[in-house]
Amino acid sequence: MVIFDCDGVLVDGEHLSTAQMAREARKYGWDLSDEEAHAIFSGGELAKIGDMIAEKTGKKLPDDWDMMMQRRIVNMMKTDAETVDGAEDMLNSVLAMGLPVRVGSNSSGAEMEAKFASTGLDQVLEDDRIHSGRDLEMPKPRPDIYLHAAEQENVEPTNCIVLEDSDAGVEAARRAGMACVLLRPLDKEGPEWPGLLRIGHLSEFPKILREILKQQRAHREKK
Template sequence: MVIFDCDGVLVGGEHLSNALMAEEARKYGWPLSDEEAARIFSGGELAKIGERIAEHTGKKLPADWGLMMQKRIATMMKTEAETIDGAEKMLQDVKNLGLPIAVGSNSSGEEMEAKFSSTGLDEIIPADAIHSARDLNVPKPRPDVYLHAAANEGVKPENCIVLEDSDPGAEAARKAGMACVLLRPLDEPAPEWPGLLRISHLDQFVPLLKKIMAEQKAHETTKAS
């Protein structure tokens, strides 16, 4: 089974969310640029971002700040979400390999519905295969959303591979006992974890899957003989 993160892997637009977080930080007295917000907040959970803004500024944010931001992001993504280059073809190619697919993200279910419907990915990804760590209230780097996705499909964690772009997401996959492929330019730093694979573009993912599947088949053949 293949489980995908959403933002930065299938759908672009995290820069828009980070810009919104930068705007909120500045509103409460933290003079962050959009670039600084992207570095500090990328892959983070809204509640934790709100806590960090409050801690840094000494200001008390509204009790429903996270919910308000979630609604604003979902509304924004209905019109501004963009598919990551190659995502649609890659998803279809994975399905053509006969592998079930799922999504596990820190985004809310509402956000992902907006992102996938506006990009057309909802025609490829089954609605019941989309899982939100935020809605489960167990954000990455906790592994719960990935374990939940695997259990929903009836697949053991060790038979899952996760495609991620963030360190917290890769850590969640590692804690779940799943293989992980990190989508990130090869000249950028990454965790040095045993078994962590890397690609720099989505068009490299399916060939990597085919290689892994061929190696597994060869291993099983050798073991049987």
Template sequence: MEDNLRLPEMNSGSYPASICKDGELKLVIFDCDGVLVDGEQLSTAQMAAEARKYGWDLSDEEAHKIFTGGELAKIGQQIAQKTGKKLPEDWDMMMQQRIVTMMKTDAETVDGAENMLNSVIDLGLPIRVGSNSSGAEMEAKFASTGLDEVLEDHRIHSGRDLEMPKPRPDIYLHAAKQEGVPPTNCIVLEDSDAGVEAARRAGMACVLLRPLDKPAPEWPGLLRIDHLSQFPEILSEVLTQQRQNHEELLPA
């Protein structure tokens, strides 16, 4: 691991327990868009086109900054407020279906996603997905990219379907409950500020996938990487520190 990614000496109280040497990491939870599947740009471009249709002169790039990680219902509200136009009552459902259809053919994996997932599994850690995307959307994305060969259906959880969208912590707490582990034994891989906030509220550690020169939330429980290949290295080091600490505590 590069020096700027090496874990500091972590103690409970200062950092979430799951990444401390005296803690125990038992579950890894992944966001979907921007972490496993590179579909956010496609989705926000669809929303930009809708915004322009109703009179909001919004570029695809601006829409990506504004809408990334957001709920479709709230995005519809933003467009309505900005344009003064009334959107159809089922606008979010219409957009959801449009995105699902698009993802069946156009979704691509984030660089290194499949290798990263297999490396995490090889570490002996169970994995789950917690995303604001609908279950239908994730099914389309994972089938299109082949990640359905790695991710089991019962380990994929939708904040939209459960009406628990981020930054609420519910979707991550739900994933931990389904695994039967406390939130303090979990770590989340995210790319959005809303997802980081959800992890923080859930009491989980979080790794943010984002270029290191880009701004990020300030929180001691947040670690940073700029490529997925670095994530298993962080997990490996956490597990090594915890195993060594456990061995030191064993009676001679």
């Protein structure tokens, strides 16, 4: 089975979300650029990001700050979300191989629903195959969201491959005992994990899967 992260892998919404958080940080007195915020906040939990802003600024944020930010992000994604370049073609290629696919993300279900509806990916991905670490209260880098997806598909973790773009997501896959491919420009630093594969564009991912399937067939035939 293939498990996809959402932001930065299927939907290009992470920069929009972290820019929103950067504006909040600046409002409370943390002089943080949008790019700096993306590097610091990307892949993080809203509650922990709120704690980080409060600690850095010495200001008390509203008790419902994370829920307030969640509503803002969902509304923004209804109109501004875009697919990552090549996402739809890549998804169709993976599905054409007959492989089951699921999504495991730290985003809320409402946020992903808005993103997938806005981009048209809701025509490709079924609702019951989309899992939210936020809603299930088991965010990455905990492995639970990926293990939950594997359990729902009745597939062993060792037979799963995860496509991720964040360090927290890679760590979640490692802890889950799953193979992982990191989508990130090859000139950017990545986690040091000997089993980690890397690609710079989504078009490369189906080729990796075809090679893995080819090796599995060859192994079975030898038996």
